[in-house]
Amino acid sequence: MTRTVVLAGASGYGATYVREIAELEGQGRVRLVGLCDLQPLDTDTYKQFGDRPFDTRLDRLMAETRPDLAIVATPIHTHLPLSRQVLNAGSHLLLEKPPAPSAAEWREILTLARHKSLSCQVGFQSLGSGAYTRLAELMAAGELGEIRGIGCYGAWSRDAAYYQRATWAGRRELNGVPVADGALTNPFAHAVATALALDGSTGWDDIVGLEAELLRVRDIQVDDTSCLRLRTGRNTVITIAVTLAAETPSEPVIVVHGTQRRAELHYTRDLLVLDGQPEHHGRTSPLENLLANLGDGVPLQCDIAACGAFTRVLEHINATPTPRLISERWLTHDGGGPGAKTHIPGVEQAVRASAEQLSTFTELAEPWAV
Ligand SMILES: NC(=O)c1ccc[n+]([C@@H]2O[C@H](COP(=O)([O-])OP(=O)(O)OC[C@H]3O[C@@H](n4cnc5c(N)ncnc54)[C@H](O)[C@@H]3O)[C@@H](O)[C@H]2O)c1
Known part of the structure; x- marks a missing residue:
């Protein structure tokens, strides 16, 4: 069946x-029956889909085209109004992550989707990886032994242009509406959502303890170097330590510490390493999974209802004071203009140590964090 x-x-x-x-x-x-954007289509997209209906207003386009489903891949603070327009038009929704910049907005989308009996998939594509599914199954079957904890480390590097690319980049709020573009809630949101899903703790009430150390190296409103420690209702400790100020970037890794086995999930690479043995897997995209959900009732990889624990983390981060600026004495700078980067020497080791020891930056006595 062809879905519009x-x-x-x-x-x-x-x-x-x-x-x-x-x-x-x-x-x-x-079949793509319409495109909505505030900007004209770029050359490649125009070549491909310039013959399709285009509108700057989604509600109008929805009314004209009445699609089976709509994909919302717009800035975070537009997710609620655009999701309303999709769901009120009676279409299923694929909403990019994070689903919403506040708990109230997440709840409204969830309630509306339920009320209309429509599917709402969130674009946490890591949850469609075969590596994730295999690890979740091994954990559920007790193959790793008891889970002593889950640690995640991530060390990426972002230049000045990253924060200049859009009005909402690096912002907590824009014109009075929440945006939540911090390292933990946006670039590393997959780490948070995937670690919680591995523990089977995706509901709002599944988090029983929450600590966050939020820092930044730039003049932005949000965290770019952060350590989160959660305790879930299953008594699992989860730490997520990430930075966007690494000198030597690498792809993020979720480490599951079992009493019998150790697993590393490289969630951006569909790679699972079990006791040192690599396994490469494939993945099903959020869109393919949504199509299977609509066609054959296959469960959604990431139903919006399963973003409760993630949204609780986001809400906690929204409520903390502005992340602390790391003192200049701990930083180095590289390049100028749009390519300018700031680094925290040694941060790669710090995020890794946090994931291995389930410790916060402060407990590790990282000088820039204390
Ligand atoms: N799943 C992932 O790995 C991943 C990666 C990057 C970004 N994202 C998510 O994708 C979403 C978009 O991020 P981005 O960096 O591409 O944003 P962006 O600022 O580049 O905007 C994306 C597009 O949306 C258009 N747009 C903005 N407001 C609109 C509106 N009201 N109606 C219609 N179109 C509108 C913009 O013109 C642009 O073409 C965010 O939710 C982001 O977190 C997900």
């Missing part, structure tokens, strides 16, 4: 959906 699709947000991350939709159209699985 509207895409809101055709550039930025939306370009990923443009490519995927083109592929799925080639297989006869979807």
Whole structure:
């Protein structure tokens, strides 16, 4: 069956959906019936889909095209209004992560989707990885022994241009509305959501303890170097230590410390390393999974209802004071202009130590964090 699709947000991350939709159209699985963006389509997208209805207003496009589903890949603070327009039009929704910049907005989308009996998938694509599924199954079957804890480390590097690319980048709020573009709630949101899902702790009430050390190296409103420690209702300790100020970037890793086995999930690479043995897996995208959900009732990889614990973390972060600026004496700088980068020498080791020892930066006595 061919499902009709509207895409809101055709550039930025939306370009990923443009490519995927083109592929799925080639297989006869979807038909793109409209695109919505505030900006004109870029040359590549125009070449591909310039013949389709285009509108800057999603509600109008939804009314005209009445698609089976719509994808919302627009800035975080637009998720609620655009999701309302999709769900009120009676279409299923694929909403990019994080689903909403506040708990109230997440609840409203969830309630509306339930009320309308529509599927709402959130674009945490790490949850569609075969590596994630295999690890979750091994943990549930007790193959790792008792879980002593889950630690995640991530060390990426972002330049000045990253924060200049959009008005909402690096912001907690914009014109009075929450945005929540911090390291833990946006670039490393997959780490938080995936660690919680591995523990089977995705509900709002599944978190019983929450500590966050939020720091920044730049003149931004949000954290770029952060350590989160959670305790879940299953008594699992989860730490997530991340930075966007690494000198030597590497892909993030979730370490599951079992009493019998150790597992490392490289969630951006579909790689699972079990006691040192690598296993490469494939993945099912959030869109393919949503199509299977609509067609055959396959469970959603990331139902919006399963973002409760994640949203509780986000709400906690929103409520903390502005992240502390790390003193200049602990920082180095590289380049100028849009390519300018700031580094915290040694931060790569710090985030890793946090994941291994389930400790916070302060407990590790990292001088820039104390
Ligand atoms: N799943 C992932 O790995 C991943 C990666 C990056 C970004 N994202 C998410 O994708 C979303 C978009 O992020 P981005 O960096 O591409 O944002 P962006 O600022 O680049 O905007 C994306 C597109 O949305 C359009 N847009 C903005 N407001 C709109 C509106 N009201 N109606 C219609 N179109 C609108 C913009 O013009 C742009 O073309 C965010 O939720 C972000 O967190 C997900």
